[in-house]
Amino acid sequence: MPINRIFAANKEGRKAHFLQMHFPSTELVEMAHLAGMDGVDLDGEQGHFDLSEIDEICRVANAAGMTVTARVPSVDPVPIKQYLARGVQGIQGPGVESGEQAQILSDSCYYTPEGKRSWGPGRGHYYDYLPTMNDKFGGNKGYIADANENMFVIAQLESQASIDNLDAIVSVPGIDCITFGQNDMASSLGVPGEPGHDKVNAAHADLEKRARAAGKHLLSDRVSYVRATVALLDTMRGHLSEHRDDAVGQIS
Template sequence: MWVCSGSPLVAELCAGSGLDWLLIDAEHSPNGLESILAQLQAVNGYPVQALVRPPVNDTVLIKQYLDLGVQNLLIPMVNSAAEAEAAVAATRYPPQGVRGVGSALARASRWNRVPDYLARASETVSVTVQIESTAAVEAVEEILAVDGVDAIFLGPSDLAASMGVLGQQEHPKVRAAVEHCLTAAKAAGKPAGVNAFNPDTARSYLAAGAAFVLVGADVALLARGSEALANAFATRDPADR
């Protein structure tokens, strides 16, 4: 599920829920370096995988996230193999990439307490790139072929917007594009995930080959749950709310 609140307490609540993985989001959520660090610390030790999404495919931001101790990155809006290569390069020290060296200052290396961290850092990092535009769908095979891209993730909301059907994540041509990418990932031997809050859609994508699915968000659960309480117990006229 998404963790968008920026709250370490909420992140910890979600981490102990029994879910497989959490996405700590900084693209559409009020998350900076300090709050991401606090949430990583809050979920550490729970049997859940944490992915973190930066707001942009940026070398400096990715360096900072990695130094914080982020191990699983979800890179948004990757539209070409070249952009995927740039994302991977940002996670690798030279000569394989362009990641700046600051391990003595970084939580990732436990401040140089992890033996041989510089040589082995890439073994601790996964890179998942988001396919969420028509250009990305057209280039999905090339993106999947990039060495260091571990997985792809489909974003039907932005994909729908890119296809001219804004807000229609269930549109047949959006569904077809998602399923095309799932098939391409299977052929490439790499896992693919998708965002699907509709339970029937989520199950359909799992049946079509999705390896992981985002099925909810902390803020959405709180919004809908609090609305349900208000509808059940509030005495005011709903028109006055």
């Protein structure tokens, strides 16, 4: 896999820029590359992607030197393993509510000794082809070190339980960043449909302060996202706002 562009951008002193996708489209991946984005992020929790589609997206993105990250359906070793086997290099675990869940998330993303990631014959493991491992990394151990070095792990906090257990969550070494789920947090705090409510803002401010004190970044510190659906809808609405009443052209 190519170097993780998030780490590369951050080392340059800037945020990485990613296109966030909720549906499969290799055309969108190509357009993100043409626009100069660092990578694409797949919403596997709320979007719709099957494993073959993820494989194709990773293949196109990697060929262009871009990084693929994903929010997985759940904090469970099986879907995480399947996404990583396709070539995904960053995992966002939704609904992390405890130190135990954060540890499962981390363990599933990193090979031993940092974690418990499973080995397999997918493209994310270079098809388990030893000559490639030898040529590129000097063997399997070199590949493991490279894969761990380029893995990016995010815990998404979305409930009162995540607030209560934050100290245990951020104490897990393999968690690079935390992020929030504003709408689910609002529901958990008794103000459903009000992600901008004072209760939600106060909870996020508290989580941010405590996470930073523990040495963790917010995801927004390191990556900036363009959501494909919003960008498309904004463009179409902007066009209609300017041109909805354009007169019919005249035939000479």
